Amino acid sequence: MLEAYFLGRFEVRLDGHVADVRPRAAQSLLAYLLLSPGNAHRREKLAGLLWPESADAAARSNLRYALWRIRQALEGTPSGRRYILADDISIAFDGTCDYRLDASELERKFPPDAPVEDWIASVAVYAGELLPGFYDDWAGLERERLKAVFDYRMRIVLDRLSQARSWELMLEWSERWISLGHTPEPAYRALMTAHSALGDRAKVAVAFERCRAALWNDLGVEPSEKTLRLYERLSRGDSPVLSLDELVGVASEAGDDSRAPLPVEVMPPHKPALPPMTAPSSLVSLNLPTPLTSFIGREEQISETRRLMTMTRLLTLVGPGGVGKTRLAVEIASGLVDRFQHGVSFVELAAATEGSLIWKAVAQALGVREGPGQSLGDTVLSHLRPRETLLVLDNCERIVATCAGVAEVLLKSASRLHILATSRESFGLAGERIWQVPVLSHPNSQEPLPIAAVARFESTQLFVDRATAVVSSFTLSEDNASGVAQICQRLEGIPLAIELAAARINVLSPEQILARLDDRLGLLTAGSRSAPPRHRTLRATLDWSYELLTDPEREMLRRFSVFVGGFGLPAAEAVASKPSGPRSGDVGVLELMAQLVGKSLLIAEDARRGRRYRFLETIRQYAEEMLATSGEMAEIRHRHLAFYVELAEKAEQMLLTARQMEWFDQLEAEHLNLRAAVDWALESGDIEHALRLVGALPRFWFTRGHHSEGTETFKKVLDSPLAQVRTRERGKALNAAGYFHWTQGNQAEARVHLEQALSIGREIEDKGIMASSLQFLGSVATSEGDYGAGRSYLEGSLALHAQISPVGPSDISWQLIFFGDLAANQGDVTQAQRLYEESAAMHRRSGDKNRLSYVLRLLGQVALHQKDLTKASVLFRESLALNVELGHRQGIAACIAAVGGESVTHSLALPVPLRVDMLYRAARLFGAVDAILYDIDTSLLLSDRLEYDRNLDAVRTQLGELAFADAWAKGQQLTMEEVIQAAQETIPS
Secondary structure (H helix, E strand, O other), X not given: OEEEEOEOOOEEEEOOEEOXXXXXXXXXXXXXXXXXXXXXXXXXXXXXXXXXXXXHHHHHHHHHHHHHHHHHHHHOOOOOOOOEEEOOOEEEEOOOOOEEEHHHHHOOOOOOOOOHXXXXXXXXXXXXXXXXXXXXXXXXXXXXXXXHHHHHHHHHHHHHHHHOOOHHHHHHHHHHHHHOOOOOHHHHHHHHHHHXXXXXXXXXXXXXXXXXXXXXXXXXXXOOHHHHHHHHHHHOOOOOOOOHHHHHOOOOOOOOOOOOOOOOOOOOOOOOOOOOOOOOHHHOEEOOOOOOOOOOOOHHHHHHHHHHHOOOOEEEEEOOOOOOHHHHHHHHHHOOHHHOOOEEEEEEOOOOOOHHHHHHHHHHHHOOOOOOOOOHHHHHHHHHOOOOEEEEEEOOHHHHHHHHHHHHHHHHHOOOEEEEEEEOOOOOOOOOEEEEOOOOOOOOOOOOOOHHHHHOOXXXXXXXXXXXXXXXXXXXXXXXXXXXXXXXXXXXXXXXXXXXHHHHHHOOOHHHHHHHXXXXXXXXXXXXXXXXXXXXXXXXXXXXXXXXXXXXXXXXXXXXXOOOOOEOHHHHHHHHOOOOOOOOOHHHHHHHHHHHHHOOOOEEEEEOOEEEEEOOHHHHHHHHHHHHHHOOHHHHHHHHHHHHHHHHHHHHHHOOOOOHHHHHHHHHHOHHHHXXXXXXXXXXXXXXXXXXXXXXXXXXXXHOOOHHHHHHHHHHHHOOHHHHOOOHHHHHHHHHHHHHHHHOOOHHHHHHHHHHHHHHHHHHOOHHHHHHHHHHHHHHHHHOOOHHHHHHHHHHHHHHHHHOOOOOHHHXXXXXXXXXXXXXXXXXXXXXXXXXXXXHHHHHHHOOHHHHHHHHXXXXXXXXXXXOHHXXXXXXXXXXXXXXXXXXXXXXXXXXXXXXXXXXXXXXXXOHHHXXXXXXXXXXXXXXXXHHHHHHOOOOOHHHHHHHHHHHHHHHHXXXXXXXXXXXXXXXXXXXXXXXXXXXXXXXX
């Protein structure tokens, strides 16, 4: 059976397999014929229609070629079926054959009393405009006609659902219509109607506001009178059941469709299965990596695996490293985006070394943040349960058993979830379908092949494509075809091996490559017989690349393998250079890195803060094995650990300076290396370095939102048996953990860690540890209302700081802030203001914009309580500007909350009508704050949260639930740019 899908895409299938109809001209011709089945079109008309700018002879030649390509794609099968009827005069599509066309199903005719299910089945096939990307004049006209058909039938569907009081279905189909674009005003009226019938007036208001914004943004018009009247009626609580005319209106309304559908041909009678609903684009996840090179071959494999994905919930692509599992998975998934209601998410697991990191990677791919009172795993499961999603789990072989366990939990907990995994071995789970990824088709003959035969193999196509990328003038010729064919044959069609071979084309001819490759493969054949054949072949290719390197290059390759997720030049110099000796430092390492990049073993990428380098994971693992056999593993990993401890401790200080953004970015770039350094410290028993690392990283984890990782890493290190010795490093790490829990609002856990740190500080007589512990214990006590203890702790910390030389400005600034908090909580606002201003002045001098923005916000709150609205406004907006500059979203949310509080205070002096407007503005800002915090999965700092909660309660009480809900919903829909702009606006006096 032939199936054609032209709505939202161009796809043709024969018996379930995708037919390769190319080029675009052949697609356009086939579409034109299929859209008018059985109609004979004169050849000269088709040639002029499809190639209007070509000469007659050229247009007729193009038509013959396009027709030939169509027949090759559709009729070049053993069945011998004919779909195209052609003679010397005309061409037609045979309308009597077994076929299905989505556009025809959209236009199926029904009797007037047909059930709503028939109308729904008709519009369900509409996945978007006809033939997107086809710019022929005829396609544009047909596109508009079918859009009119769809819109007309959608009106009928919504009318029938309204009369049947099927409100939930009415909501779904209204949203589907809206998600397809063109601003359908009737769909918004249907949304308002359904929400009203379900008793949710707040959502009626939200739907109306969405309609008004969409019409203005897309068409530059206001809602029609009919929409306005409906909104007024529903706001009063009138009956939501409407007639077709009341619901969809007349053709002349702005935003409504202006044409009734034209007569259409009817498909052979059958009732298609109803496809799944397509979610609005804002709900669809799609983070598939975008390949930088073309995909070669595997058409049948892609078609078959996509079919299997509709029959099984777990499909694992199994094969050796370098066979192309990841690239095939991306290609498979890209063609399934429309089949899964909530999209496709790609999860890279190459760096995952334990189960918690798998959950973290899945959460990041889904855009899910850890929920309050839930583990990250539970949050992921809660997110996936109601959704129809495809997860691509890539590179599972490193911890395959753990990946299998996570996959089993996911599949058992989320019944609509499908998983496509790549691994060197299967999961071994019940219901798992295993697809052994084959190599690319390659020559298998000892006799020379003609050039045309060589060019047909997938492996030779890949070699030529990648060689051309290195030497643009390279082509397959009579002179080199035999060499290329033998290279692909010897490498058994393994993509990575072929790509590595092709990368040498700038220095070696195919014959020279073949000669070197022959020697290495002969050597490997005499080696281990227990290794899988493909594994031996890939290892031979990598061994060959490795042997081509000079001794210094091999040494660099091995040593660079300790880096995870990439590295910069300073890290490379520190970890991989010789320990001593002339010309063995910076220049030597840089030169060797350039040589490895030139030989396609190391990838150089331009990053925000300079160039970084990384391996393909297969090459990195190979190099890591070479490092292990060299006897250098422990030494090099210790250098790696030492470098990142030094980096973290330097960053700890630099994050308090004017260069803090640069250092936040650097730590983010080195995130995976920092994690690997902690793991190696624990694995090797180097607990001192582990404690120093976690003692230096809490500010990074907090500011960049790595909340769960920080909590888990502190626990893992501090609970280690080796970490129980009461040293200075443990004391500092306990203080860091106390600070980290304080930023999370977990005062009880903060107290436990701070008190342990204080005990160690007293025992070893370390005044710095004691001062830091007492300082934050003072803040904890103040927040708990124990002002006497708070003052005692803070004064003790201050006394100890006076004995330390030199005293850091960060320590003094915290003292000033915490004493200010104590004064403010005890009602001495003047004293609090003086202390906050002194702290702010200190931060202006040091350039610490992060901490300055916080103190300015505290000063703004003081001014607000003093009813100095002008001063509060200036302070809040300066704080906001700093946080925007820093990209600190939690700080931005706190500033917007503060501006909302400013509006609440301002409203008290206004007459009732203006007061309501001001409170409405505050509620809208508060809704935006909630959306930002939800998005980054955190809460406000305690001082910000107390003011936010107090103002939120006041607005809800004074504004009333209905108006509050409306404003809140509008605030939740604002983009970050829109809410920042709204908060920056000065409140009119």
